Amino acid sequence: MENFTPFSALAGGSLIGLSAVLLMAMTGRVAGISGILSNVVLGAPGERLWRLLFVLGLILGPIMVRILSSEPLPFEITSSFPLLLGGGLLVGVGTRLGSGCTSGHGVCGLSRFSVRSLVSVVTFIGVGMITVTVLRLLAGG
Amino acid sequence: MGKNFAGLMAGLIFGIGLTISQMTNPAKVLGFLNILGNWDPSLALVMGGAMAVATLGYFLVWKRKSPVFGDHFHVPTNNRIDSPLVIGAMMFGAGWGLVGLCPGPAIAGLAIGGWQIWVFLAAMLTGMAVHEGAKRANLLP
Numbered sequence: 284m285e286n287f288t289p290f291s292a293l294a295g296g297s298l299i300g301l302s303a304v305l306l307m308a309m310t311g312r313v314a315g316i317s318g319i320l321s322n323v324v325l326g327a328p329g330e331r332l333w334r335l336l337f338v339l340g341l342i343l344g345p346i347m348v349r350i351l352s353s354e355p356l357p358f359e360i361t362s363s364f365p366l367l368l369g370g371g372l373l374v375g376v377g378t379r380l381g382s383g384c385t386s387g388h389g390v391c392g393l394s395r396f397s398v399r400s401l402v403s404v405v406t407f408i409g410v411g412m413i414t415v416t417v418l419r420l421l422a423g424g
Numbered sequence: 425m426g427k428n429f430a431g432l433m434a435g436l437i438f439g440i441g442l443t444i445s446q447m448t449n450p451a452k453v454l455g456f457l458n459i460l461g462n463w464d465p466s467l468a469l470v471m472g473g474a475m476a477v478a479t480l481g482y483f484l485v486w487k488r489k490s491p492v493f494g495d496h497f498h499v500p501t502n503n504r505i506d507s508p509l510v511i512g513a514m515m516f517g518a519g520w521g522l523v524g525l526c527p528g529p530a531i532a533g534l535a536i537g538g539w540q541i542w543v544f545l546a547a548m549l550t551g552m553a554v555h556e557g558a559k560r561a562n563l564l565p
Contacts, residue, residue, distance in 0.1 A: 286455050286464040288446065295445025296473025302438035303474065304481030309430030311491030311498050314438065316528040321552050333431030338531055340432045344439020345448055345536045356443060358533065359451035360540045362523045371530075371544040373519025375551020378527060380564070381512020382500075385526045386438075388513075389471055394478035395499065402505050407517035408457075414521025415457040 303391055306337075315387020316341070317378035381407075427493035439532045445470040448533045450524030457521050508565060 303314040310333060312319075323334045349356050362370065378384040381403055383392065388407075392400020446452045447470055455464030490496050520526050525533070525544050533541045558564050 284463060284465065286452070286462065286466070288464075288466050289469055292445050292466040292469035293473040295441045295443070295447065296470035296475075297477050298437050298441030298444065299470065300474035300477025300481065302434045302441060303478045304485060305430065305437065306434040307482060307491065307497065308485045308488075309434070309492050310427050311494040311496060313499065314434065316438075316526075316531065317552075320527060320531070320549075321556070325556065333428045336428050336432040337435035337438075340435020340437075341439040341442075341528065341531045342534050344436045344441075345443040345532050347436070348440055348443040349536055356536050357446060357449045357452070358537045359449060360524065360538060361451070362540065364543065366522050367540055367543040368547045370519040370522035370525070371547025372551040372554075373515045373522070374526060374530075374544075375519075375548040375553075376555045377512045377515030377517070377519060377551075379512070379552050379555035380508050381516055382502075382509065384516060384528070385471075385520075386528050390474040390478055392500075393471075394475050394482055397500070397503075399500075399503055399505060399509060403509055403513040406510055406513035407520060410514045410517030411457045411521035412459045414518050415454055416460050418522070419458065419461060 299386075299390060300394075303386075303394070313387055313391040315383050315391060317384040318382075318387055321379060377407075430493065438528065441474075442528055442532045443536070445473075448529045448536060450529070452524075453520075453526075453529070454524040457524075506565075 306312055306314045319334045319337055323331055323338060326334060345356065383400070383403060388400040388403040393404060442448050447467065452464065453467060455462065456467035486497065523544055527548065530541060530545050530548055534545070
């Protein structure tokens, strides 16, 4: 567990919670990224721009941290091209079919004690853990 | 106007939170899903920190009758545990485990990650479009 970073995890997580509260207080909406992203296109005409700006902020936030940070931001991805394609497709279809992802069901859903969200979170974390374990066994690690 | 600014601010804070907690790093996320290996529990604390703030924040915000820029709060009312919820979460979990990216970090990583992010994001948006197409063609329950 030498990779465990409890303090930055709690600090970053608190900011994510703050973002969700701010969005609810101002717009009355849940901060679910997959829903916000698809409703940039599919949402009611007057409800698209704030979502587009949310997505823009989501891209600009990390850029701001990188400018202010003295160290380079860690980014490590080892998946092959087919895995990137397959993984992306599964995440795209799955989050729409299942009405949410880590933010909408995870952070926002659990914070309002939704049983539906709890079922979703337990399912996607469980399947995610099985997937990683199977991949690791196949790779002989 | 205010609603759009709130969207941008919420997106910024969300993106900074994801970056500080290193959830924009796929290797870090896979470390959490690698439960039988060299496990990194950080992601659980990110969600825990976010939930602690959001649970208290939602409680306070919902004492108001309506959001600052809107008529009412849009909180999901569907409580059904049905097959789209579970199958969607399983697909999402599989894709998440294959790469280590979910929708938030896939967007937040655009400017700080490698080319792989663009491949994943294109596939994810395609998956969302496929789901929308299937829904409109009445292929989904």
